[in-house]
Amino acid sequence: MKNQTISRADVLRDFSVELDTGKDTLLRYLTEFPEYAEELVDLSRELAREVDDDMPLTATDVLSVESAMERFRTGLTQQIVQVNISPQRFSAAAKLLNLPKQVFIAFGGRRVDLASIPLHFLNSLAESLQVTTVQLRNFLTQPPQAPASRSYKAEVKPTVPTRTSFEKILRDAQVSEERIQEIIKGDE
Known part of the structure; x- marks a missing residue:
């Protein structure tokens, strides 16, 4: 894979969907995409973080989720708009x-x-x-x-x-x- 042709978002997305986001995978991505090292390490930490599914969401969490969903919906409608190229x-x-x-x-x-x-x-x-x-x-x-x-x-x-x-x-x-x-x- 040539790292010149793959964007930061694509690298992070690809890393996040790896079956194993452990040390070996992280090292492989860091070697292949050193320009995204900081973002890859942050994402690795976020993915490794333990989440307690039994705890209810706080009011801040609910607002954060609603805000993210609104941005997602807005993004979808913006992408649907077709561009006409003269x-x-x-x-x-x-x-x-x-x-x-x-x-x-x-x-x-x-x-x-x-x-x-x-x-x-x-x-x-x-x-x-x-x-x-x-x-x-x-x-x-x-x-x-x-x-x-x-x-x-x-x-x-x-x-x-x-x-x-x-x-x-x-x-x-x-x-x-x-x-x-x-x-x-x-x-x-």
């Missing part, structure tokens, strides 16, 4: 990332299979589109769209486009094989 942003991203506009037309139409996009490229694309990676993921998981111009020019009823692998889209856009490998491997 074609102009995709055009600007094409220039920034030095790729043909055809590739970004596929992204704008949500015709790229999200699972086939390398995380480092997804992060770069989100940054160039001025959205978060989560917002970009949410955008790309919406149903694919056919370009509006196709419906007027077609002699037959247009079909719903299917998702295509990122690598195939790059090849179809006649991106050089060398450049494709740079993008896939993250050697940009």
Whole structure:
């Protein structure tokens, strides 16, 4: 696992769901992610703390739980809000990332299979589109769209486009094989 591609929140979440969060696991995480050492130790202590389930919650505990639940509910409704990314942003991203506009037309139409996009490229694309990676993921998981111009020019009823692998889209856009490998491997 490359620690450059995993966020602090992901590291802490991964550590918290380990079956054994004991000394050996903690040492492994500290070795692999030294930049999160303080947070990992704090989380380890919190997870190791004994909790008496028989004791009733105090008024402060109840308020704390209610506050956390409210923040959770608010967070859920904020995540549901879909982000619309304009074609102009995709055009600007094409220039920034030095790729043909055809590739970004596929992204704008949500015709790229999200699972086939390398995380480092997804992060770069989100940054160039001025959205978060989560917002970009949410955008790309919406149903694919056919370009509006196709419906007027077609002699037959247009079909719903299917998702295509990122690598195939790059090849179809006649991106050089060398450049494709740079993008896939993250050697940009």
